[in-house]
Amino acid sequence: MGAFVKIVIASICVGYVAVKWNRPSFDPESLRGARVLVTGASSGIGEQMAYHYARFGAQIVITARREKVLQQVTEKCLSLGAQKGLFISGDMSTESDPDKVVDFALEKLGGLDYLVLNHIGVTRFAMWDGDVDHVKWLMKVNFLSYIQMAWRALPSLEQSKGSLVVVSSLLGKMPNPFTLPYSSTKFALNGFFGSLYHELAMKKSNVSISICTLGLIDTDSAMDKVRGVTNIPAYPATEAALNIIITGATRQLDLYYPWFTQVVTLIKDWFPSMINYFIQNSYNYIP
Numbered sequence: 001m002g003a004f005v006k007i008v009i010a011s012i013c014v015g016y017v018a019v020k021w022n023r024p025s026f027d028p029e030s031l032r033g034a035r036v037l038v039t040g041a042s043s044g045i046g047e048q049m050a051y052h053y054a055r056f057g058a059q060i061v062i063t064a065r066r067e068k069v070l071q072q073v074t075e076k077c078l079s080l081g082a083q084k085g086l087f088i089s090g091d092m093s094t095e096s097d098p099d100k101v102v103d104f105a106l107e108k109l110g111g112l113d114y115l116v117l118n119h120i121g122v123t124r125f126a127m128w129d130g131d132v133d134h135v136k137w138l139m140k141v142n143f144l145s146y147i148q149m150a151w152r153a154l155p156s157l158e159q160s161k162g163s164l165v166v167v168s169s170l171l172g173k174m175p176n177p178f179t180l181p182y183s184s185t186k187f188a189l190n191g192f193f194g195s196l197y198h199e200l201a202m203k204k205s206n207v208s209i210s211i212c213t214l215g216l217i218d219t220d221s222a223m224d225k226v227r228g229v230t231n232i233p234a235y236p237a238t239e240a241a242l243n244i245i246i247t248g249a250t251r252q253l254d255l256y257y258p259w260f261t262q263v264v265t266l267i268k269d270w271f272p273s274m275i276n277y278f279i280q281n282s283y284n285y286i287p
C-alpha cells in the first residue's frame with residue numbers, strides 16, 4: 001500500500017474518532033413528554049421509531065396510509081409507555097394530506113417538539129425504464145411532501161426549540177443503479193434540507209435539523225427488493241431507528257448509520273474509479 005493511501009486512511013480514522021468523541025451525550029429523559037410526529041410509521045424504521053419514542057415516554061402522533069396498521073402500532077406504543085398515542089392516515093402524494101397531518105398533530109399535541117420525516121412511496125428496484133410520471137409521483141411523496149410538512153411545522157418548532165429530522169439514504173449521496181427515481185428524491189432532500197440548515201443557522205433559528213444517511217437496513221420492504229441481488233450487509237431497523245432518535249434529540253446535523261456509510265461518502269470523490277467498480281460489482285446483474 002502506498003504512503004499516500006496510508007496517510008489518507010489514517011486521516012479518515014483519526015477524523016472519524018475525533019468526530020465520535022465530540023458527540024453530545026443523549027439524555028433519555030429529554031424525550032419524556034416530548035411531542036413527536038413520525039411519518040411512515042406503519043412499518044419498517046418508522047414503526048421502530050414509534051416504539052422507541054413510546055419507551056422514552058413521548059407523546060406521539062404517527063401517520064401512513066394504512067389505518068388498521070396504524071391503529072395496531074398506536075396500541076403497542078401506548079402499552080410500551082407513550083404518554084399519548086394518536087394516529088392519522090394520510091397519502092403523501094396528495095396536495096392536502098401533508099398539511100392535514102401536521103395540523104392534526106399540532107392540534108392534538110398542542111404543538112410539536114419533533115417532526116420526523118421518514119415515509120417513502122413504493123418504487124421498483126430495477127433499471128430505469130423511462131417512466132417520467134413515476135418519478136414525478138415519487139418526488140411528491142418522498143420530497144415535496146417533506147418540504148410542505150416542514151414548512152407547516154416550522155413556527156411551532158421555532159417556539160418549542162424543536163427539531164426537524166429527515167431520514168435520507170446513502171443513495172442520496174452516491175448514485176447507484178436500479179434506484180434512479182428513489183435516489184433522485186433523496187438527493188433532492190439532502191440539497192433542500194442541507195441548504196435550509198444554513199438559512200436557519202444564519203437566522204439564528206431555534207430549530208435544529210438532522211439529516212440521517214442510512215445504508216441498507218433490514219426492513220421487509222428493502223429486503224424483498226435486494227434479496228438475491230446483492231450481498232451488501234443489512235443492519236437492524238430497530239438500531240437504525242434508535243440512532244435517528246438520538247441524533248434528533250442531541251440536535252446533531254448528521255447521522256451516518258452504519259458507520260462505514262460516512263467513510264464511503266468521504267472517499268467516493270477521491271477514488272471514484274474504485275468506488276464505481278465496487279458499486280457495479282456489488283449487484284448480481286446479467287445483461
Ligand SMILES: NC(=O)c1ccc[n+]([C@@H]2O[C@H](COP(=O)([O-])OP(=O)(O)OC[C@H]3O[C@@H](n4cnc5c(N)ncnc54)[C@H](OP(=O)(O)O)[C@@H]3O)[C@@H](O)[C@H]2O)c1
Nearest residue numbers: 040042043044045064065066092120169214217219221222
Ligand atoms: N430500509 C433501508 O434499507 C433504507 C436504507 C436507506 C434509507 N432508508 C430510509 O428509511 C426510511 C424508512 O424506510 P423503510 O425501509 O422503513 O420503509 P418502509 O418499511 O417501506 O416504510 C415506508 C412507510 O411509508 C409509508 N408510505 C408509503 N407510501 C406512502 C404514501 N403515499 N403516503 C404516506 N405514507 C406512505 C408506509 O406505510 P403505508 O403503506 O401504510 O402508507 C410505511 O409506513 C425511508 O426514508 C428510506 O428512504 C431505508
